[in-house]
Amino acid sequence: MTQTAQQAHRLVSDGLAAVGARGYHYRALAWLDELGPTSQADLGRRSGIHLSDLVATINELADQQLVERTPDPADRRRNIITITPAGRRQLRRLEKQLTRVQDELLAALTPDERDQLTLLLRRVLDHHTDARPSTPLLPNA
Amino acid sequence: MTQTAQQAHRLVSDGLAAVGARGYHYRALAWLDELGPTSQADLGRRSGIHLSDLVATINELADQQLVERTPDPADRRRNIITITPAGRRQLRRLEKQLTRVQDELLAALTPDERDQLTLLLRRVLDHHTDARPSTPLLPNA
DNA sequence: AGTCTATCGTTCGCCTCCCTAACGTTAGAT
DNA sequence: ATCTAACGTTAGGGAGGCGAACGATAGACT
Numbered sequence: 001m002t003q004t005a006q007q008a009h010r011l012v013s014d015g016l017a018a019v020g021a022r023g024y025h026y027r028a029l030a031w032l033d034e035l036g037p038t039s040q041a042d043l044g045r046r047s048g049i050h051l052s053d054l055v056a057t058i059n060e061l062a063d064q065q066l067v068e069r070t071p072d073p074a075d076r077r078r079n080i081i082t083i084t085p086a087g088r089r090q091l092r093r094l095e096k097q098l099t100r101v102q103d104e105l106l107a108a109l110t111p112d113e114r115d116q117l118t119l120l121l122r123r124v125l126d127h128h129t130d131a132r133p134s135t136p137l138l139p140n141a
Numbered sequence: 142m143t144q145t146a147q148q149a150h151r152l153v154s155d156g157l158a159a160v161g162a163r164g165y166h167y168r169a170l171a172w173l174d175e176l177g178p179t180s181q182a183d184l185g186r187r188s189g190i191h192l193s194d195l196v197a198t199i200n201e202l203a204d205q206q207l208v209e210r211t212p213d214p215a216d217r218r219r220n221i222i223t224i225t226p227a228g229r230r231q232l233r234r235l236e237k238q239l240t241r242v243q244d245e246l247l248a249a250l251t252p253d254e255r256d257q258l259t260l261l262l263r264r265v266l267d268h269h270t271d272a273r274p275s276t277p278l279l280p281n282a
Numbered sequence: 283a284g285t286c287t288a289t290c291g292t293t294c295g296c297c298t299c300c301c302t303a304a305c306g307t308t309a310g311a312t
Numbered sequence: 313a314t315c316t317a318a319c320g321t322t323a324g325g326g327a328g329g330c331g332a333a334c335g336a337t338a339g340a341c342t
Contacts, residue, residue: 001146001149001246001258001259001262002146002149002150002153003266004146004262004263004265004266005143005145005146005147005149005150006146006299007265007266007269007270008143008146009143009146009328010300012143013327013328022326022327022328023327023328024327024328039290039291040290040291041289041290041291049328049329050328050329050330050331051290051291051292052291052292052293052294052329052330052331053328053329053330054291055291055292055293075289075290075337075338076290076336076337076338077289077290077291077336077337077338078289078290078291078337079290079291105265105269106265107268108264108265108267108268109261109264109265113261113264116257116261117258117261117262117265120250120254120257120258120261121144121145121258122145123249123250123254124145124148124246124247124249124250124258125144125145125148126249127248127249128148128246147328147329151329154297154298163297163298163299164298164299165298165299180319180320181319181320182318182319182320190299190300191299191300191301191302192319192320192321193300193301193302193303193320193321193322193323194299194300194301195320196320196321196322216308216309216318216319217307217308217309217319218307218308218309218318218319218320219308219318219319219320220319220320
């Protein structure tokens with residue numbers, strides 16, 4: 001299992017790197033798209049990205065104008081992070097890339113088997129996230 | 142899948158850390174036990190551990206007398222790495238720890254489902270390792 | 283008012299795994 | 313004798329993940 005995981009991880013990383021992104025970028029964008037404007041703390045809790053890493057991630061996304069960081073007038077501790085149209089376009093690109101990667105990864109399995117696999121993995125995962133502070137890494141999970 | 146993988150990875154890492162070891166230590170010991178005395182280069186190729194990392198790994202294992210590094214008289218470029226009795230004991234400990242971890246990880250599944258899961262993962266993995274320089278990370282793979 | 287606590291963003295540092303580049307030493311082939 | 317290739321080693325970096333601390337702010341409580 002560890003080995004298949006590494007294979008998957010390598011494929012995903014390479015796939016994202018080919019579009020000039022990393023896992024954190026995708027996770028942040030995906031959650032932002034899902035949640036709408038959010039504070040960094042909230043985004044961090046949802047996405048499971050550590051707050052200290054989120055700072056750099058948001059910086060990088062903001063540098064590419066994929067995201068906007070504005071202070072919250074109602075709570076001056078907070079920054080409000082908003083995904084931009086360019087950010088949404090990038091997100092679509094990343095999603096397409098990841099679909100490709102997934103197809104490549106699961107090429108050996110029939111659709112039925114893929115369903116079986118994801119079902120089993122879900123069960124394993126749920127059993128552990130139940131006993132823990134439950135935080136799916138991705139919105140559509 | 143990435144998420145379950147991370148869960149697995151976390152459990153494995155934590156489990157090994159609880160015994161004061163890391164993944165590299167286990168992989169090196171497991172392969173050494175399987176192969177008998179070997180050169181670092183060979184061990185690296187088998188275990189998939191990068192040569193540069195293997196240096197530190199062997200150093201650490203040697204510091205704990207789990208492994209012995211002796212120059213090869215027949216080829217003065219080579220070091221011959223040998224697992225010691227203490228190393229074998231440590232390896233057994235790590236294996237036991239990993240068995241515990243695996244049980245914990247797959248607790249949600251019945252034995253049949255576990256078999257199904259490993260079968261599916263094997264298929265996925267084989268499909269990719271066929272097209273590549275095929276190097277199972279662990280001996281019993 | 284003042285104080286106490288919790289949150290937010292940020293910075294710094296550490297860990298694991300993976301990988302690249304370079305360098306000196308040694309073997310082996312030509 | 314020279315040229316190539318392998319071996320071990322060192323130094324460094326990227327990616328994901330985590331903990332500790334700190335200033336600024338908010339909220340609650342007295």
